[in-house]
Amino acid sequence: MTFHAGLRTLALQSCLVASAGLGFTTLAYSETTLTVALAANPQMQTAAKLIGNFEQKYPDIKVRFQTLPENQLRPAVLKDVATKSGQYDVVMIGAYEVPLWAQKGWIVDLDSYAKADTAWNQGDLLKPIRNLVSYKDHLYATPFYGSSSFMFYRKDLFAKAGLTMPANPTWDQIAQFAAKLDNKSASVSGICLRGVPGWGQNLASLTTVINTYGGRWFDEKWQPALSSPESKAAITFYVNLLREHGQPDAAKDGWQECLQLFSQGHAAMWYDDTVFAGPVLDQAAPGLRENIGFAMAPVKATKASGWLWAWGLSIPSTSRNRDAAWKLIAWLTSPEYIKLAGQKAGWGQVPPGSRTSTYQIPEYKKAVQAFGDLTLASINAADPLHPTVKPVPYTGVQYVDIPEFEQIGDFSSQQIAGAISGQMSVDQAIAASEKKTKDIMEDAGYLK
Structure with a gap:
């Protein structure tokens, strides 16, 4: 079932080059840097190593990770969102925080993003885990992994x-x-x-x-x-x-x-x-x-x-880069990323328990044959109500x-x-x- 100082959000950077004497400017360079707080768990460390694949797909977005032990990450992220410091674009939070922070308006309602992004496939999420990262049936975090x-x-x-x-x-x-x-x-x-x-x-x-x-x-x-x-x-x-x-x-x-x-x-x-x-x-x-x-x-x-748990990726309400942040958290919790993690880091490093489709990947099924079904059974047997x-x-x-x-x-x-x-x-x-x-x-x- 474990959240920093120094995290900051870099604003959109642009360089306008003026053409001397011609009276116009052209956009020469535009880049968004996202600052992300992650828990220092094995699958999340894998995500940090694979982020170059995201940056190749979205060359206008750069990602800066700060990976911290859970006991350090939690209070630091809490302090930032509660005081509206705006140091993060994306924060990794647990099932405990999601409904409490959503109620306070500290994190962004992701429903419109999720529904518009058909490739992300919200319907593929395991229902018990989706419920953990929702508040009043609205999604407030994308589940990185789910577990029991x-x-x-x-x-x-x-x-x-x-x-x-x-x-x-x-x-x-x-x-x-x-x-x-x-x-x-x-x-x-x-x-x-x-x-x-x-x-x-x-x-x-x-x-x-x-x-x-x-x-x-x-x-x-x-x-x-x-x-x-x-x-x-x-x-x-x-x-x-x-x-x-x-x-x-x-x-x-x-x-x-x-x-x-x-x-x-x-x-x-x-x-x-x-x-x-x-x-x-x-x-x-x-x-x-x-x-x-x-x-x-x-x-x-x-x-x-x-037990029943999920680590999710949320966008603080203070983030100025919400669209870019959605692209990142959607990629990190997508079927595409899950397959990439398996191919590049080994199928044992795949974030489990979040998507039904994960358990239909032949290579993953073979790798987790000793515990895959038991993981799903444990998740489905837990009753937080x-x-x-x-x-x-x-x-x-x-x-x-x-x-x-x-x-x-x-x-x-x-x-x-x-x-x-x-x-x-x-x-x-x-x-x-x-x-x-x-x-x-x-x-x-x-x-x-």
């Missing part, structure tokens, strides 16, 4: 231990497997999970566990519910699983570290974003690639528990789609990391998180 979450596991280690990974495992089974596969002497942890603070880091994984345990962030009246029996059980389970059978210093690790650890053979299992299936196979240590398997996200009281067992007043699977959640989530994630590292107990982490959450919700007017 599932289990990665080592088939060879399972076979050696006489274990079988079910197609739909439970978290209880995963904990049992982790205990049997944990081999500290061989530098292999039973499981790798996100532990580093961040509402899009450890809380993304943990919230899906809370959901499937039947827990909630809030009850129907917006009262904080992390201390409910179901939520507390889920948090305790997650923290204990990491402390007992997770990777060393887990509170410092996010998806980047888990991707490296698992692909290099230092973890028997890994629960994370489906988007990393291609990169983990591409980066696998010698002899490991053929031993990597995949399974649906673990459950407990729900039928499914994978009904994320847990009991009713909730919010939407979102691995987050709560209210403006206050960024502050709530970041604070709470720090407490969870403290419990993972042993600096505090789970009870202390929950108590501190609930107190902070209640204060924020009271200040925002949710509670009376």
